[in-house]
Amino acid sequence: MRLPAVTLSEDTILYLDSVSVSFDGFRAIDDLSFFVVKPELRCIIGPNGAGKTTLMDIITGRTAPDAGRVIFGQATDLTRLDEAAIANLGIGRKFQKPTVFEHHSVFENLELALSGQRGVIENLFFRLSSESHVRIEKVLMQIGLHQEVSRRAGELSHGQKQWLEIGMLLMQEPKLLLVDEPVAGMTHQETERTAELLTDLAQRHAVVVVEHDMEFVRSLKAKVTVLHQGRVLAEGAMDKVQNDPKVSEVYLGRA
16 A cells, blocks of 8 residues: 655654564554654663564664655655665664674774775775874764774773774764664763763764663653554653653553
8 A cells, every 4th residue: 555645844864654564473563653853862662572673673674564664864765775775875773782893993993884885896995084084083082982092892891892883883974873772781980971972972963772771761861752562652751751651551660
């Protein structure tokens, strides 16, 4: 069935329109409509099995929905594209476990992220330009690793590896960042620094964070979307959703 055309506001960067997907008879996402604007910091919370990971998989092309569409920008339907094409549009995803090149330095990791946009032949003759040096220095300052530039990534703390991976995504100049449980396993100090980093990035990007740590979510002071059984159960400021009886019943009340 062809869905009717929609008119989106100029600041809307992502719009899920009546999206559904099932796995072996289980409906993981159920007629979900959801939108994000740019710039914005959005948190997605919900119990296990609520559809949070599936939502991220649909946006990035890892999972094809059974129905609905996912509009990026004003007109691009992501459901018609593969993962590589979606990433090239400016959608970056950071998984819970950091994936950095541990035997390379912090600088080299950022350089490799930059070179990921080139082919093999181009890489053979590539020399880092002064403009690229400036970009790397800027990202190093953003992620707070400018003093660790020569350290091997494998020597970094868990939190620093998370920041480095975010930096690698930033080298691709994304328009939308999807961040999955960024503070799992972090120290209190690293958690605070991560909140500052994501809040800063949301001044220029659309940033969507999936997280279970409610204190961390509260510290972000962002709009919160609560998923339950593949649908939006509640949405708004953390205080609002925390005081919602439905949310307390299915999620927060279990903590």
